[in-house]
Amino acid sequence: MSRLVVVSNRIADPRKTAAGGLAVALGEVLNNSGGLWFGWSGKLVDEPVGTDLPVHKQQAGPVTLATMDLTREDYEAYYVGYSNGVLWPVLHYRLDLADFDAGYIEGYRRVNQTFARKLMELLRPDDIVWVQDYHLIPLAAELRALGCQQRIGFFLHIPLPPPLIFAAIPGHDWLMKGLCSYDLVGFQSRADLDNFTRYIQDEAHAQDLGEGRWRVFNRTLQAGAFPIGIDVKEFESLAAGAESMDMFERMRREYSRRKLLVGVDRLDYSKGLPQRLRAFRELLAKYPESRKSATLIQIASPSREDVSAYTDILHELESLCGSINGNYGELDWMPVRYMHRTVARARLPGLYRASRVALVTPLRDGMNLVAKEYIAAQDPDDPGVLVLSRFAGAAEQLKEALLVNPYDTAGTAEAIHVALEMPLEERQQRHQALLATIRKADVHWWCDSYLHLLGQAEAEESGTPWLRL
Ligand SMILES: O=P(O)(O)OC[C@H]1O[C@H](O[C@H]2O[C@H](CO)[C@@H](O)[C@H](O)[C@H]2O)[C@H](O)[C@@H](O)[C@@H]1O
Numbered sequence: 001m002s003r004l005v006v007v008s009n010r011i012a013d014p015r016k017t018a019a020g021g022l023a024v025a026l027g028e029v030l031n032n033s034g035g036l037w038f039g040w041s042g043k044l045v046d047e048p049v050g051t052d053l054p055v056h057k058q059q060a061g062p063v064t065l066a067t068m069d070l071t072r073e074d075y076e077a078y079y080v081g082y083s084n085g086v087l088w089p090v091l092h093y094r095l096d097l098a099d100f101d102a103g104y105i106e107g108y109r110r111v112n113q114t115f116a117r118k119l120m121e122l123l124r125p126d127d128i129v130w131v132q133d134y135h136l137i138p139l140a141a142e143l144r145a146l147g148c149q150q151r152i153g154f155f156l157h158i159p160l161p162p163p164l165i166f167a168a169i170p171g172h173d174w175l176m177k178g179l180c181s182y183d184l185v186g187f188q189s190r191a192d193l194d195n196f197t198r199y200i201q202d203e204a205h206a207q208d209l210g211e212g213r214w215r216v217f218n219r220t221l222q223a224g225a226f227p228i229g230i231d232v233k234e235f236e237s238l239a240a241g242a243e244s245m246d247m248f249e250r251m252r253r254e255y256s257r258r259k260l261l262v263g264v265d266r267l268d269y270s271k272g273l274p275q276r277l278r279a280f281r282e283l284l285a286k287y288p289e290s291r292k293s294a295t296l297i298q299i300a301s302p303s304r305e306d307v308s309a310y311t312d313i314l315h316e317l318e319s320l321c322g323s324i325n326g327n328y329g330e331l332d333w334m335p336v337r338y339m340h341r342t343v344a345r346a347r348l349p350g351l352y353r354a355s356r357v358a359l360v361t362p363l364r365d366g367m368n369l370v371a372k373e374y375i376a377a378q379d380p381d382d383p384g385v386l387v388l389s390r391f392a393g394a395a396e397q398l399k400e401a402l403l404v405n406p407y408d409t410a411g412t413a414e415a416i417h418v419a420l421e422m423p424l425e426e427r428q429q430r431h432q433a434l435l436a437t438i439r440k441a442d443v444h445w446w447c448d449s450y451l452h453l454l455g456q457a458e459a460e461e462s463g464t465p466w467l468r469l
């Protein structure tokens, strides 16, 4: 069996619970093939740009973790500047927030070139390489330029917008050519895949070869939608763990007379947090009885604080929470409990399970794993209700959630009201269907179906069975 090499900006030790379902699942596949995981160490060094930094190798069971530090200047240009100041906003449909003029692209290219050079030294001839996310779009092209013959796949974890939005990026054609240097390009949703195929047809005259195969930029590639899932079993065992149970008991005790609503997000403008709070405020205004019954717990975990758009959203959120609590709070009740902190993953299932309603209302989201975790954590006999933005990738699968348009404050407030009042039988029916969906398309299904296709396509071309999962 071929060795699997995963490349991502962030890497995690798959043996640690805190690593999350994705790391656990990738770790499992890597374990099976004795694989290699390559990426940024998360550390910065004060060396001048261009310094030849070493690769640090560490064994995590059968998985080799190979990491590189970044110079401060590369971090500013590649991660803060281009990845999160240009690609993240544009790919989340926010051209207004993109900073195209700062010349970050050079640093983005440089880090991708360095990663390619360092990775080449570690690759074996029969490796299969799987690159993750928008930080590393040009990696395959850089590897190919160095003579890499191995099969290389890519998965985009965030949305791909329609062609005319993507085309606003100066150098969009270079980026898209980079994306088309992979053998298999995976997207989170059908909508993202459609945007990709429209772009390559409209802007690059791609030829449709059928079954997701395309001839474009003088090469053949395959593209498909592979919605990422969670490790439902791992999450269920996390839910039964001491930390989660303790959280559940404490929440139940503390809020015995109230229905809890919960939101768990990175503090990111794509997550629609101000819009969510305005909808909650509308609920309190329109349904005065909810003032006696509902409390919203909003976890906003700190994220990308070096990017200015993230500090702006922090101030907006703090001011909204303050005004809602100021206007509606009573001596024995505050409508919103807002925490700008990360809650340990092991405690989240307890919080989810104690909450009658989850508010997952991003303006755009590649998938949104919190939506799936909330479903997995519910008591099937007395489950809570998921209020989900139609603009999250997860909405393509989770049809039995209450789907909302987060820009529509009144409509979202109405859906929250319906969720709070939903009878037990309807809650059970919806939950049963949602649980079946996330069980079927879990993270193992995601890994297996993607890697099967990546391996299968190569087997067809060369007659060699590369990877059997
Ligand atoms: O690494 P950070 O800059 O701290 O950001 C955290 C991750 O955020 C993004 O997550 C996306 O992937 C999820 C899993 O597929 C998906 O559910 C979610 O909708 C996306 O936003 C980002 O894409 C990751 O690379 C980051 O590590």
Ligand SMILES: O=c1ccn([C@@H]2O[C@H](COP(=O)(O)OP(=O)(O)O)[C@@H](O)[C@H]2O)c(=O)[nH]1
Binding pocket: 020, 264, 265, 266, 299, 301, 341, 342, 343, 344, 345, 348, 367, 368, 369, 370, 371, 373
């Ligand atoms: O305080 C927090 C906030 C989030 N998460 C986890 O971070 C992930 C967020 O993934 P999602 O796909 O929802 O959004 P992203 O942040 O990747 O855009 C989920 O697994 C959450 O359980 C966490 O462990 N603690």
